[in-house]
Amino acid sequence: xxxxxxxxxxxIIAELEKGNIPWHCPWRPKDWHNRNxxxxxxxxxxxxxxxxxxxxxxPFWMTLRQLKKLGxxxxxxxxGTCVVFWTxxxxxxxxxxxxxxxxxxxxxxxxxxxPAKYIPVxxxxxxxxxxxxxxxxxxxxxxxxxxxxxxxxxxxxxSPSLDLIRMPERIQFDKxxxxxxTLFHEMAHSTGHQSRLNRPGLKNINFGSENYSKEELIAEFxxxxxxxxxxxxxxxxxxxxxxxxxxxxxxxxxxxxxIQAAHKAQKAVDYIMKNQQMEEKAA
Numbered sequence: 534x535x536x537x538x539x540x541x542x543x544x545i546i547a548e549l550e551k552g553n554i555p556w557h558c559p560w561r562p563k564d565w566h567n568r569n570x571x572x573x574x575x576x577x578x579x580x581x582x583x584x585x586x587x588x589x590x591x592p593f594w595m596t597l598r599q600l601k602k603l604g605x606x607x608x609x610x611x612x613g614t615c616v617v618f619w620t621x622x623x624x625x626x627x628x629x630x631x632x633x634x635x636x637x638x639x640x641x642x643x644x645x646x647x648p649a650k651y652i653p654v655x656x657x658x659x660x661x662x663x664x665x666x667x668x669x670x671x672x673x674x675x676x677x678x679x680x681x682x683x684x685x686x687x688x689x690x691x692s693p694s695l696d697l698i699r700m701p702e703r704i705q706f707d708k709x710x711x712x713x714x715t716l717f718h719e720m721a722h723s724t725g726h727q728s729r730l731n732r733p734g735l736k737n738i739n740f741g742s743e744n745y746s747k748e749e750l751i752a753e754f755x756x757x758x759x760x761x762x763x764x765x766x767x768x769x770x771x772x773x774x775x776x777x778x779x780x781x782x783x784x785x786x787x788x789x790x791x792i793q794a795a796h797k798a799q800k801a802v803d804y805i806m807k808n809q810q811m812e813e814k815a816a
Contacts, residue, residue: 537617537635538788541579545791546784548586564655566761570595570641571603579795580616581761582754584638587614591641593652600639605647613637617792633792668763669713673720675809680723682716689715691722693735698723710765714756721755722748724801732797746783747794754798759805 567584568575570593576584584594594614600607616638621629641652673682680696684703691698698719703712725732725748735748784790 536788537615537633538792540615540635541583541617542784542788542791544583544586549784565592567592567594569593569599569638570651571599576616578799579792581758582795583614583616587640589640589642592655593641594638595641595644596636596638600644600647603647603651605644607639608643608645611639611643613639669717669759669765671809672759672763672806673716676720676805677808678729679720679805680726689719691719693722693726696723696726696728710760713763713765714760717759718752718756720805721752721759721798721801724755724804725751730800730804747790750783750790750794751797751801754795755801755805758798758802762802762806 566575567581575581576594594616595603597607597613614637615635617633617635619631620634622632623629641647680691680698682698682700684700686699686701689700698716700712700716700719703709722735724730725735732748732751
């Protein structure tokens with residue numbers, strides 16, 4: 534039986550060793566986010582990262598059963614991509630344990646024979662009217678119980694004791710995307726405050742420690758997810774070589790780390806965007 538944690542970690546380590554940061558997905562307008570062809574639902578958490586790592590332009594994915602239901606078939610020698618989900622295992626009448634499972638999906642480009650009527654027509658990427666900075670500002674302003682953001686100085690950081698984000702002035706960043714991705718990273722940290730998600734790893738963190746590495750990975754995943762929400766490219770991490778070396782060591786020693794970090798990062802993003810999500814549901 535496949536070890537899901539080990540397989541996902543193996544794939545992420547392989548990308549890191551090639552110098553790639555797999556959760557830094559390329560710029561994609563909202564219509565081009567990876568999603569299921571039949572349900573239209575976008576993939577979340579670690580699945581978003583796993584699918585971003587694949588070399589396909591189409592955002593549409595499906596299971597083999599769904600493909601056959603649409604009247605299509607796989608091209609010769611095509612292999613599926615694993616995505617994961619949680620299910621509850623009933624140990625006894627009073628105890629249910631969450632268990633990680635997986636299934637395989639296939640990109641539209643791996644298939645043939647699906648009638649055109651089942652494939653949504655996407656706008657050309659270079660014709661999409663999209664204002665990534667405006668969308669980023671909406672996320673920031675929508676974080677209604679978030680910490681104070683203070684600009685000035687040359688350091689970007691979040692202080693749990695003060696519940697305060699410090700950021701350099703916007704004009705100090707080379708690109709607007711770098712400013713927003715840096716701020717999103719600190720915002721993801723701030724969700725761990727005891728008044729919010731109360732993430733244990735945010736307390737008593739020492740630079741370079743295991744807890745520090747885990748919290749940094751959560752924040753970096755969170756920033757990548759928020760950047761994906763806005764449609765902007767995720768900026769390169771400062772001192773990425775040191776970060777990658779640290780992550781590689783932790784990932785090798787803890788095969789569950791990547792999935793757990795992505796899961797916690799998704800919770801952080803959901804918390805930051807909860808007001809916007811409530812407004813969308815109300816509409």
